Amino acid sequence: MKQFLYLIVVVLGFTVAGCSGDSSDDEMRPEIPDGGGNGGGGGAVEFDRGAMLAHWADFIIIPSYVGFLDDFADVNAAFDTFRGQPDATSLENLRAAWLESYKRWQWISMYEIGPAEQEGLRLNVNTYPTDTDLLEQNAASGSYDLDLPSNRDAKGFPALDFLLNGLGDTEEAILMAYTDGTSGPRYFDYFEDVLTDIETRVQRVADAWVREYRDIFVANDGASSTASVDRFVNDYIFYYEKFLRAGKMGIPLGVFTGTPAPNTLEAYYLPGIGNDLFLQGLQAVQDFFNGKAIDGSGTGESLASYLRALNTVKGGEALDEVINSQLNMARDMVRSLQAFKTEIEENNPPTDMLLAYDEVQRVVPLMKVDMVSAMSIAIDFVDADGD
């Protein structure tokens, strides 16, 4: 009988433990230092999630922010020159610096986790299409608060795109806007405020990473739905699906509405650039997948190496290769396109771009189904019981 009572106690104990472990974010779960697959010999998954997180943070994510901010200094400098002497050359230089920085942005846009998530960085820096009426209104009145959510579609890179390329139909007209005695100072002020807004936000995020989040991120190396890897992979795929695939190609193509909407292209006012920005984003995604260090010093633990480690036990096809070759295929198809705007506006239906979109799309199930399935990561974690 004693043994029976003992069992009841054990069961009740687990019930209590189980109930608390069930809550949506199991932060109560004790964190055990990651043993990886520290088994020797035999078939065993040998992978250290902590090492992967450290590599991501130290060699990819933080350097990407730092690199972006370095580049952004050039934009500021070019702006100062332009403001001091607004002419065709300085405008062209500023435009080049902006474009360079916009490309750099594609390498940090996907890291919407931790500080960036808190900052709402992507929303604040790259919401497009930009609301030109609101922008003009803000610039004309001179009284606006760029911290307001309502101003998100009147700032960031898309606003700069309009200010650099959309203020007139010709170079002269654009320059006129800045040299005009009334509108000039307003546009300059607005331009400067937008630059400051971008820089401040990215700086805040980069600082937070260095100051504290890096360690939090790396230490959270467990396997629960709130662990860094699980959450990051979700965000990563979400970025690919919603922002790269849909935002840069799908929505302008009208694949979700049946009506093409070229006005929703990224960098709409500088045609031909949308392709570049997409390809930068795609390369960033692929390099991240393969764990390529930003400084070109080589590769470290990555989603690809994780898949290879899992495959040593699971067997089957090399998923990392399948994903890489599909990404390559997508890139080749997109590279062969004319400017997105031209493709969409001059073809009905825009068959070539739709075919390219299909290749971009084919990556989604590979990541969202095969990869997360192999890693046993829940997509869009839902807190409910399983069988």
Add this chain to the structure above:
Amino acid sequence: MIPAIKTYLNRSTETAPLAVFRIFFGLMMLISIIRFWAYGWIEKLYLEPEFHFSYYGFEWVRPLGVWTYLLFGVCGLSALMVALGYRYRLSMVVFFLSFTYIELMDKTTYLNHYYFISILSFLMIFLPAGTYFSVDAWKDADKRFQFVPKWTVDSLRLLLGIVYVYAGLAKLNSDWLVHAMPLKIWLPSKFDVPLIGPLMGREWVHYAFSWGGALYDLVIPFLLLYRPTRWVAFALVVVFHTLTRVLFPIGMFPYIMIVGTLVFFEPRVHYRILGFFSRLLRIDAGVFDNWAVLRVSSKVASRLKLGFLGLFFAFQLLFPWRYVLYPGELFWTEEGYRFSWRVMLMEKAGYAQFRIVEGETGRWFYVDNSDFLTPLQEKQMSFQPDFILEYAHFLRRHFETTGKRDVQVYVQCSVALNGRLSKPYIDPDVNLAEERESFRHKTWILPFEDEIKGL
């Protein structure tokens, strides 16, 4: 009636095991309902979604808006009444109906465990579990029976046995036994579980768990039935279910099974448990020990009841085998997969992109599933054909109400099963808006092109 059966049906046993089962069942169900409510799942699973996936033939069962809370309230209350043994039969009927209604509201949340609770509560309606250590028996001496027909206790053991053995049989396939799938996928991600975490990446552990799990399911009912192994078996039950609880998010089920298997013990143990409750509640349980015996009456109604329960068990034994009537691989098509104790057998995931075509103009566009489905619904929909079809019909209705004519619905769907690379699942050229749901084989499911040997 065959004499042996007649003799068996006339055998009596103590009611105590039934009473203990009733009390634990009621309490467990009450806790489950409270837990479900407290986690906000009523809101999240039944009130927030604008669309619900129905079981074929049960399309009329829908969430009741805010009244859904009342439904859960009724269900919880009836569970409590079952535990107390207050108006037992009525409470049991109410519990069965309310619980089953809840489960039928949306098949997205289908779990074998819920089905188990439904049929178990259905069976319990017919068992005299309220005749001992209950409010009913306390208040009315005429309803008090210390002894009941042995078959009533045995029927619970049989149902538990079926669940275990069928779950074991379902594991006798090449993916589970030869490839240790899907545990080979699931276990390595459990590296952060206390104590055993570091072992979870090793291949031999995957095989040990696969074979051990199958063996456990197949033999545990017999070890529980056989007296000399009973305590060992119960210890195994506790270890097994605790392990599954630690490794997988399976909610209350392990506890329900652990207390459920107590029904295999001899009455002595149950008297001890009831004695414990008596002391706890400061009641004199002696009043229940009246030596009264509830006999199987020879009335027509009673015979009908027995016949009906016979059919019930025949159904339970046969229904899981219906999959053999369908062509193709069961794990792939899932035709005949549910209600068959196939638990934790598959790592299956899919991705479904629906294309709406306006027949007249040929204009087309893709659907953003998150416009209509919750993440859980989208996940479940993406790899189950009946979900895909039902959703396609919903999409057609939806876009027809927005003024589009002759709406055709196509899907590009990829599914990965047990570590195989994902591949096309549904014929992308079939207009799903024109396909009808039925129990017939769905010809628009693309072939698996692989083989999983075994049952």
